[in-house]
Each structure stands twice: as structure tokens, then as C-alpha cells.
Amino acid sequence: MTKHLLLIDDHALFRSGVGLVLAAGLSDVQLSEASSLAQALLCPSEAVDLVLLDVQLEGGNGLDGIAALKGKWPLAKVLVVTALQDARVVQEALARGAHGFVCKTETPARMLELIAQALADELPAQVFPSLLPxxxxxxxxxxxxxxxxxxxxxxxxxxxxxxxxxxxxxxxxxxxxxxxxxxxxxxxxxxxxxxxxxxxxxx
CATH class of the missing domain: 1.10.10.10 (Winged helix-like DNA-binding domain superfamily/Winged helix DNA-binding domain)
Incomplete structure (x- = not known):
């Protein structure tokens, strides 16, 4: 069964790179792209399985859109994509319903692993080391x-x-x-x- 992913990031180069990684590493995956939350919410797909959401979107905080995204696609998991290893960002994202995190510094192989785990409902809870005792x-x-x-x-x-x-x-x-x-x-x-x-x- 084809899984539908929605990537929300305001950097076209990053979106293109993620698309290439997914195409090379995962089968039966359809990727939609959006440069903003407003554009993402116009996505015509009735079902989205996984949202890759950038924290730092131009003109706003990506975390502010988690509720709206979950409202439109209640069954979608949200992976926050960020270069910020900030405990406060992590805690806020988890509180708002994020399922995990993909750091932009991860290797393509690790990114694929995390996305595959999320799609298979096997994603372990993830926080950055700064949250650990x-x-x-x-x-x-x-x-x-x-x-x-x-x-x-x-x-x-x-x-x-x-x-x-x-x-x-x-x-x-x-x-x-x-x-x-x-x-x-x-x-x-x-x-x-x-x-x-x-x-x-x-x-």
C-alpha cells in the first residue's frame, strides 16, 4: 500500500534532496511538498500518513501548525525536522503532538531509517541529549x-x-x-x- 508523505520546508533545495533520498531508499511512497503551512493545508490528498515539518519556516514557527495538520489528517504522524538541538523546542513539539524528530544533520541513511520506522509504527520516542538527566x-x-x-x-x-x-x-x-x-x-x-x-x- 502506497504511503503518502507531506514535506513542509521553505528551502527548495532541502525538499529536493529529501525527495531524492526517499525515491532511492523507499518503495511505495508518494511525496507531496509545501513551502509553508498554508500551502500544506491546501494539499488535496484525503489521507497523509506522515508529515515532515520544519520548525523554522519563513514567517512563522512550524510547531504552530501541528494542531491544524492533525486536524486535517488526524491519523498522520508528525516528524519535526530541525537543525536546532534545543530542549525547549523538543518539549514544545512533543506537547503539541509531534511523534519524533529528524535532525537536518543526520545522514541520508539515518533519515530513511527514522522515516521507515515512523511509517511502520516502530518509531521510538526521540529527544535530543540535552533532555537526558x-x-x-x-x-x-x-x-x-x-x-x-x-x-x-x-x-x-x-x-x-x-x-x-x-x-x-x-x-x-x-x-x-x-x-x-x-x-x-x-x-x-x-x-x-x-x-x-x-x-x-x-x-
Missing amino acids: EASQPPVRLTPRQCEVLDLLCQGLSNKMIGRRLNLSENTVRGHVQATLLALQVSSRSEAAFVARRLGLSL
Whole structure:
């Protein structure tokens, strides 16, 4: 089945380069291009599987368009494309619904790998190293129950599904999730999953 990608970037050369990389490395992929959010939202396709969204668009912040893009294509995943390794940008993007990140300094092979993982629903949560706990900070301490919740959270389960697995109420699970996020010093489930894997707390 052909997957439809939408690339939003105001640099024609970058769009052309990404198009060549995709054509050479992935089959059954259709790519649409837009130089702005306004142009992207005029895309006639009824279904978009993946949006590659530049953060620094001429005349505005690309992150401001995530809600509109998700509104038009609710099932689309959004990969933020950026050269900025800024923790605040990452946190804001995750909070607005981004699924991951592609750094413009990545090799073509790595970019293809990330896009293929996103299309296959296998994209791990990604944040930049600046979001990770510093080595000098005290080790993360989680209760056995929080470890169980974190493991299921990393598998992508909702609070309701975690509750069913552990025979806990959804409210109780929510409390464990919030406590776990606090202990990991992150603000979202996707960040928690990434940090947990980097720290060896989850597979």
C-alpha cells in the first residue's frame, strides 16, 4: 500500500534532496511538498500518513501548525525536522503532538531509517541529549509498581490498558504515571519512554 508523505520546508533545495533520498531508499511512497503551512493545508490528498515539518519556516514557527495538520489528517504522524538541538523546542513539539524528530544533520541513511520506522509504527520516542538527566544527577529511584507501569507505558499502552494489566484503577495508574514522569524529570510519556530506554530501565 502506497504511503503518502507531506514535506513542509521553505528551502527548495532541502525538499529536493529529501525527495531524492526517499525515491532511492523507499518503495511505495508518494511525496507531496509545501513551502509553508498554508500551502500544506491546501494539499488535496484525503489521507497523509506522515508529515515532515520544519520548525523554522519563513514567517512563522512550524510547531504552530501541528494542531491544524492533525486536524486535517488526524491519523498522520508528525516528524519535526530541525537543525536546532534545543530542549525547549523538543518539549514544545512533543506537547503539541509531534511523534519524533529528524535532525537536518543526520545522514541520508539515518533519515530513511527514522522515516521507515515512523511509517511502520516502530518509531521510538526521540529527544535530543540535552533532555537526558545529567550524569552528575542522582540515580532515578522508582518503586516496583512504578517500574511495572513504566514498562507498560514504554510498550505504548494507555492508562486504561495498564490498569487492566495490573488490576489497578485508571486513576491509580494516572498517579503512578505522574510520579514516574516526575522521577525521570520529563514532561510527557514519549520522553519518559526514551529516557527509560537510555537509562536501561526498560527494553
